[in-house]
Amino acid sequence: MTDSQTPLDPRELIATGCRILAQQEVSYASFGHVSHRAPGSDTILIKGKGAQDPGLRFTTVDDVLEVDFDGLRVAGREGLQPPSEVFIHLGLYERNPDLTSVVHVHPEYAVALTIGGRTIQPVIGAYGGGRIAARGVPTYPRSVTVASPDLGREFAEFMDGHRIAMMQGHGATVVGDGVEDAVTRAISFNDLARLTYRALLLGEPTLIADEEVAAMRKPQQSNRTRGSAGGAAATLATWRHYCALEAASSTASTISA
Numbered sequence: 001m002t003d004s005q006t007p008l009d010p011r012e013l014i015a016t017g018c019r020i021l022a023q024q025e026v027s028y029a030s031f032g033h034v035s036h037r038a039p040g041s042d043t044i045l046i047k048g049k050g051a052q053d054p055g056l057r058f059t060t061v062d063d064v065l066e067v068d069f070d071g072l073r074v075a076g077r078e079g080l081q082p083p084s085e086v087f088i089h090l091g092l093y094e095r096n097p098d099l100t101s102v103v104h105v106h107p108e109y110a111v112a113l114t115i116g117g118r119t120i121q122p123v124i125g126a127y128g129g130g131r132i133a134a135r136g137v138p139t140y141p142r143s144v145t146v147a148s149p150d151l152g153r154e155f156a157e158f159m160d161g162h163r164i165a166m167m168q169g170h171g172a173t174v175v176g177d178g179v180e181d182a183v184t185r186a187i188s189f190n191d192l193a194r195l196t197y198r199a200l201l202l203g204e205p206t207l208i209a210d211e212e213v214a215a216m217r218k219p220q221q222s223n224r225t226r227g228s229a230g231g232a233a234a235t236l237a238t239w240r241h242y243c244a245l246e247a248a249s250s251t252a253s254t255i256s257a
């Protein structure tokens, strides 16, 4: 996914994606990571962790490591190491050769839903999160730290056919066609999880009609003449919006400091 107004350096995309996820409160502190694999590459790029980790909100290109498929650092600065759950990413890339980006986060509302034994249901139509709800989001039943190749492969197999999975009492993992796609999908999912959580406080949810769920499952047209642009164009517009929000909030915090 490319666009003249977005940075093309994957390290920059990863760092920006991490800052956006924190600014949108999808995850916080150092809980979470974004990765990218160039098609055909035998290494990936991923946000590092360790003593020099600034946390998601302050991630820069210098915090991004190159890691091989054994989970070992190939390149990147001292004081950072691959996340213990790098095997979530490696398992998914290994199983899906065309995959180019993975996001793993600990979103509070989604985790609360798993703790409460709830799941995402088709409760909204007519906008982005509705398509996620219509397709369903499975919950990986284990709360283990995915810190070995075998666990990574097990989780990747569980995610087959899905772009988002919740993880019981733990978090969520999202895949995408590029960093912009994975990060904006993670935000849409987090918005949907928060809305679902709040609606459940009011009682049993009203589900949208079956035929409307079926309509939400159909792919969006990319050449629409009214309303939002579909497909990659809409994703990039959404990405630019969150880039601007993140930059504005960073400026505001600098001024108030």
Ligand SMILES: [Zn+2]
Residues within 6 Å of the ligand: 085, 104, 105, 106, 170, 171
């Ligand atoms: Zn995790």
